Amino acid sequence: MAAKTINITLKIWRQKNNKTKGSLETYKLDNVSTDSSFLEMLDQLNEQLINEQKDPVAFDHDCREGICGMCSLYINGRAHGPDTGTTTCQLHMRMFNDGDTIYVEPWRSVAFPIVKDLVVDRSSFDRIQQAGGFVSVNTSGRTMDANAIPIPKADADKAFEAAACIGCGACVATCKNGSAMLFVGAKVSQYALLPQGKVEAKDRVLNMVRQMDEEGFGNCTNTGACEVECPKGISIENIARMNREFLKASLTSEK
Amino acid sequence: MSNSALIKSSIAKKYWMALTGLFLCTFLVGHLLGNLQLIMKTGEEGRRAFNEYAYFMGHNIFIKVLSYVTYASILFHAVDGIMLTIQNKKARPVNYAYSNPSANSSLPSRWMAVLGTLILVFIATHMANFWWKMKIKEDVPLHTYKIESEQQIPALAQQTFYYTHVPTIQPLPKDENSIMEKGTELFIKGSNIKIGEGYRDLHTVVIQFFSKSNSSALFGVLFYTISMIVLGFHLWHGFASAFQSLGVNHAKWNPLIKALGKGFAVIVPLLFAIIPILIYLKS
Numbered sequence: 001m002a003a004k005t006i007n008i009t010l011k012i013w014r015q016k017n018n019k020t021k022g023s024l025e026t027y028k029l030d031n032v033s034t035d036s037s038f039l040e041m042l043d044q045l046n047e048q049l050i051n052e053q054k055d056p057v058a059f060d061h062d063c064r065e066g067i068c069g070m071c072s073l074y075i076n077g078r079a080h081g082p083d084t085g086t087t088t089c090q091l092h093m094r095m096f097n098d099g100d101t102i103y104v105e106p107w108r109s110v111a112f113p114i115v116k117d118l119v120v121d122r123s124s125f126d127r128i129q130q131a132g133g134f135v136s137v138n139t140s141g142r143t144m145d146a147n148a149i150p151i152p153k154a155d156a157d158k159a160f161e162a163a164a165c166i167g168c169g170a171c172v173a174t175c176k177n178g179s180a181m182l183f184v185g186a187k188v189s190q191y192a193l194l195p196q197g198k199v200e201a202k203d204r205v206l207n208m209v210r211q212m213d214e215e216g217f218g219n220c221t222n223t224g225a226c227e228v229e230c231p232k233g234i235s236i237e238n239i240a241r242m243n244r245e246f247l248k249a250s251l252t253s254e255k
Numbered sequence: 256m257s258n259s260a261l262i263k264s265s266i267a268k269k270y271w272m273a274l275t276g277l278f279l280c281t282f283l284v285g286h287l288l289g290n291l292q293l294i295m296k297t298g299e300e301g302r303r304a305f306n307e308y309a310y311f312m313g314h315n316i317f318i319k320v321l322s323y324v325t326y327a328s329i330l331f332h333a334v335d336g337i338m339l340t341i342q343n344k345k346a347r348p349v350n351y352a353y354s355n356p357s358a359n360s361s362l363p364s365r366w367m368a369v370l371g372t373l374i375l376v377f378i379a380t381h382m383a384n385f386w387w388k389m390k391i392k393e394d395v396p397l398h399t400y401k402i403e404s405e406q407q408i409p410a411l412a413q414q415t416f417y418y419t420h421v422p423t424i425q426p427l428p429k430d431e432n433s434i435m436e437k438g439t440e441l442f443i444k445g446s447n448i449k450i451g452e453g454y455r456d457l458h459t460v461v462i463q464f465f466s467k468s469n470s471s472a473l474f475g476v477l478f479y480t481i482s483m484i485v486l487g488f489h490l491w492h493g494f495a496s497a498f499q500s501l502g503v504n505h506a507k508w509n510p511l512i513k514a515l516g517k518g519f520a521v522i523v524p525l526l527f528a529i530i531p532i533l534i535y536l537k538s
């Protein structure tokens with residue numbers, strides 16, 4: 001398919017910092033290649049803004065190949081835009097038409113405060129992860145070969161699917177309750193399914209859920225929006241597993 | 256037990272929502288089976304069946320305990336649901352300017368709190384209509400009736416009868432020596448000797464409530480029908496959702512749970528709604 005170019009109107013959230021109020025600003029951008037990615041389109045806009053001596057739009061990105069979880073953006077009412085199973089960096093302008101108006105907003109959550117424009121602070125996810133999203137490994141020098149531990153294929157597959165979560169926060173952004181349960185469910189499941197993770201399973205789920213609540217994330221009401229918008233296709237089966245793990249741990253943990 | 260995590264934590268709130276919600280679903284089935292007496296049998300037989308059922312619900316100790324669990328469940332479910340909703344609003348202080356939620360979730364799933372609040376309004380109205388009359392004001396009349404005999408015996412025609420708990424009828428005494436307590440229990444005056452006990456005629460109260468002779472009956476029928484549609488939407492999402500909350504999400508069982516939930520959400524409210532509609536149409 002030959003590359004074509006489109007002219008678009010952008011409505012982008014501009015906000016100086018966490019203290020000030022923001023607003024949607026309108027920008028016209030012409031000659032956008034449909035082969036470019038959404039972030040390349042924003043690069044093009046920023047060049048235009050810099051040429052006009054204006055402040056470029058701040059947005060998060062890193063790998064630009066859909067694996068780091070840095071990019072975000074609520075595009076036309078959907079986290080990571082209209083495509084399914086894609087991060088914003090992997091979203092292409094061929095998903096849009098000439099003359100389209102595109103709304104671009106930051107993730108909205110009390111636990112993701114805005115840093116500037118479209119950039120939000122997702123360190124609440126880091127703190128949840130630090131509360132229990134790991135396996136303690138003693139550096140005895142004689143660490144057991146992981147491949148020597150038998151793990152049923154089905155469990156390994158499920159753990160792997162859960163581990164695909166890149167921590168982007170789209171689940172929180174899209175959830176009407178601002179709930180982080182898909183993220184935490186994935187992190188809890190990833191370890192709960194594997195023998196290495198079972199050792200600390202009880203503390204892990206209790207501590208991660210407590211941290212999640214303390215950060216101010218909302219309560220899941222099973223709308224299922226998160227699994228639809230998750231770029232990695234994490235299933236809400238993981239939330240159910242977390243709920244089971246939590247019940248088990250609450251009833252039997254000595255803490 | 257981790258320090259009160261089973262009450263305070265976000266996940267624990269979900270368990271309670273799910274447990275009380277599912278309990279209320281079983282309550283709905285019981286309540287429905289009773290209500291169906293209103294249309295399954297007609298005439299005096301129907302009146303008797305329904306009033307006996309109403310008596311049983313009010314006096315059986317097991318049912319009494321269940322009814323308190325039901326009141327508590329409704330209260331807890333409502334309070335917990337409203338608290339959840341307030342917290343969830345706080346989790347997103349600034350809304351999106353442009354949002355397209357229909358792309359990723361069903362309408363009822365997003366409107367649970369509003370649907371639930373409407374159900375609460377319905378429950379309050381419904382209890383004021385019947386429960387209040389029956390339990391608090393105790394002004395549902397005694398179930399009485401006249402005997403029509405072919406021979407037109409005048410003594411019989413003048414006499415009013417009432418059903419008693421031994422399945423017989425007794426003439427309602429008009430003498431000075433007996434007294435009716437609590438509207439249904441007949442005592443020898445000045446003593447605690449019970450002569451007989453009748454039934455409250457809730458059947459007639461309900462039938463009159465939804466009959467054309469009552470000027471607000473049409474409004475009542477509409478209100479009850481719309482409330483049942485609201486309940487249907489609440490359950491359309493709620494039934495299966497409760498299983499997910501309790502951690503039951505299994506490839507083998509999910510299709511069954513979803514199908515059961517949708518069936519329940521359609522059939523139960525539909526049967527509830529048919530009752531006032533039929534009473535109205537037949538009146």
Ligand code: HEM
Nearest residue numbers: 221272273276279333336367368371372375493496497500
């Ligand atoms: C007979 C009446 C009712 C029945 C059978 C019922 C049933 C249910 C069920 C099964 C759920 C799903 C629970 C879950 O997802 O874990 C639910 C959720 C919910 N209900 Fe009700 N409910 C009733 C009345 C009410 C009332 C009166 C309210 C009051 C405000 C209410 C508010 C809610 C809310 C906000 C939710 C969503 C919360 C969540 O998913 O965790 N419900 N209901």
Ligand code: SF4
Nearest residue numbers: 165166168169171230
């Ligand atoms: S669960 Fe999906 S949407 Fe949520 S943080 Fe992980 S990858 Fe992103």
Ligand code: FES
Nearest residue numbers: 064068069071089
């Ligand atoms: S920039 Fe790394 S996932 Fe999008």
